[in-house]
Amino acid sequence: MSPERVETEVGGRSISLSNLDKVLYPATGFTKGALIDYYARIAPAMLPHVQDRPLTLRRYPDGVEGQSFFEKHVPRHAPDWVRTVHVPSAVRGRSRPAAGGGVEYAVICDLPTLIWAANLATIEFHVPLWRVGHADPPPGPPDHLVFDLDPGPGSSIVECCRVACWIRQRLTADHLEPLAKTSGSKGLQLYVPLDDELTWEAFQDRARELARAIAHDHPDLVVTNMRKELRPSKVLIDWSQNSPSKTTVGAYSLRARPEPTASTPITWDEVEECERRGDPERLKFLSADVLERFDRLGDLFAPLAR
Numbered sequence: 001m002s003p004e005r006v007e008t009e010v011g012g013r014s015i016s017l018s019n020l021d022k023v024l025y026p027a028t029g030f031t032k033g034a035l036i037d038y039y040a041r042i043a044p045a046m047l048p049h050v051q052d053r054p055l056t057l058r059r060y061p062d063g064v065e066g067q068s069f070f071e072k073h074v075p076r077h078a079p080d081w082v083r084t085v086h087v088p089s090a091v092r093g094r095s096r097p098a099a100g101g102g103v104e105y106a107v108i109c110d111l112p113t114l115i116w117a118a119n120l121a122t123i124e125f126h127v128p129l130w131r132v133g134h135a136d137p138p139p140g141p142p143d144h145l146v147f148d149l150d151p152g153p154g155s156s157i158v159e160c161c162r163v164a165c166w167i168r169q170r171l172t173a174d175h176l177e178p179l180a181k182t183s184g185s186k187g188l189q190l191y192v193p194l195d196d197e198l199t200w201e202a203f204q205d206r207a208r209e210l211a212r213a214i215a216h217d218h219p220d221l222v223v224t225n226m227r228k229e230l231r232p233s234k235v236l237i238d239w240s241q242n243s244p245s246k247t248t249v250g251a252y253s254l255r256a257r258p259e260p261t262a263s264t265p266i267t268w269d270e271v272e273e274c275e276r277r278g279d280p281e282r283l284k285f286l287s288a289d290v291l292e293r294f295d296r297l298g299d300l301f302a303p304l305a306r
Contacts, residue, residue, distance in 0.1 A: 010040075013081060013112035017119050024063040024123065027258045030287070032121060038254065038287045039118040042262075043111050045294050046252035048305035050114075052131040054087055054105035054138070056247050057117055058124035064256040068123075074106040075120070082116060083107040085132045087139070107132055123256050126247040139244035142203045144304055145192040146248055147211065148183070148238040152223075152231030157283050160188040161275035163222055163235045166214050168268070179301055180271050182283050184255035184263035188271075189248060193303055200244055207239035251301050252290060260287045265300035 006017045020033035039046070057071040074084050089101035108114055108125075117125070130140040147167055149160040164180060167190055171178050178190040198206070208224075214237060215222040223234045241248055249255065249263045264285040274282045285293070299305070 010115050011110055011112045013079070013116075015079075015112060015116055015119065017115075022063070022121075024060060024121065025258070025260050026063060026065055028260065030260045032119075034287070035121075035123065035254065035260075036115060036118045038260070038291070039114055040111070041291055042252045042294060043114055045299040045301075046125075046250065047108070047111070047114065048299070049251040049301060050108050050125055050127050050253075052107060052109060052133060053127035054085055054103075054132065055108055055117065056126040057106075057120065057122040058126065058256070059121050060123045060256055061121045064123065064258070068256060070126075071120075072103050072105060074104050078106060079116065082113055083109050085138065088137050123254050125250040125253040127250050128244065128247050129242065130244060139200075141197050142194065142200060142242065142244075144194055145203065145207055146241050147178075147190040147192075147207065148236075148241050148248065149188045149190070150183075150236040150238055151186055152234045152236065154233035155221075155235055156280040157182065157186060157188055158275055158278050158280050159221060159235050161271045161283075163214065163218070163237065164188055164190055164271055165275065166218065166222075167210065167237075170210060170213065177303075179265065179304060180268065181251055181263055181265040181301065182261075182285065183249060184253065184261045184285075185257060188283075189263075191301070191304055200242075204239070204242045207242040211237040211239040251304075254287060261285060262287055262290045264290050264293070267297075267300060 004019055008015055008017055022032045023029055024032055024035055058068055059071055060068045084104050085107050086104050087102050129142045149163055151160055168178055171192060176192050178192045181189050183189055211224045215224045221235055222237060223230045224237050251265055252262055254260050254262050262285055
């Protein structure tokens, strides 16, 4: 075996790890070995949120400063124990897929699959809002609502926190309690557990109506249109993520930033404190921070896994 490869056993599966000393984050020296170690240690928190969902990998074979690519089709060299699911091609504007075509996705269902994917220099793990097994053919029904808050030029996660509090006020009035996580990049994401089973059309309508109501009440800070000329000093509430064909970055996934930041579940006290202090650095969490938080706080996103 090449000295650059290490054969290891994970959960009863044999995995050949490669190029563990390769630096993926040049600004910090964070290596591929450190990436795999992070995912192995955060797996108890992360797996329930990506498990049984078609997986889109964002791979960085030459690190965050090199070229990246999204990989939806399961790689041909995937071990035969990696679970896959065929997702038919979706037709724009419909909640059900079209006949014919489609993509064979990998599905993470255990630690060995997570480590196998990380060994492909997968820095980011993106998943949809539905799980495999709820319908044949996929997609299944949505199991939670998401609001992706993206700050435009001249704004930051601080303004996202202000908008998040407005969204929360409306949701709690309807007896819904959203959960917040950082995107790991610039923004904030709110997830809302759903008790009732909605169609995708009703699901998206609900998200759009709430987003537009917030934008109507706070036009100085909020937009729901993605047009770039509308974005400076505003926060985009992206309600369109509530679609069977869309994905969001998984909880605890690392991001391809200069430093190994992660998409991190946070408390509402932390949201309010960031907005009050006006300091975006309060909600920046590196891989080591996330592991320490999990040891101390547990999985703040656990209600979603139920």
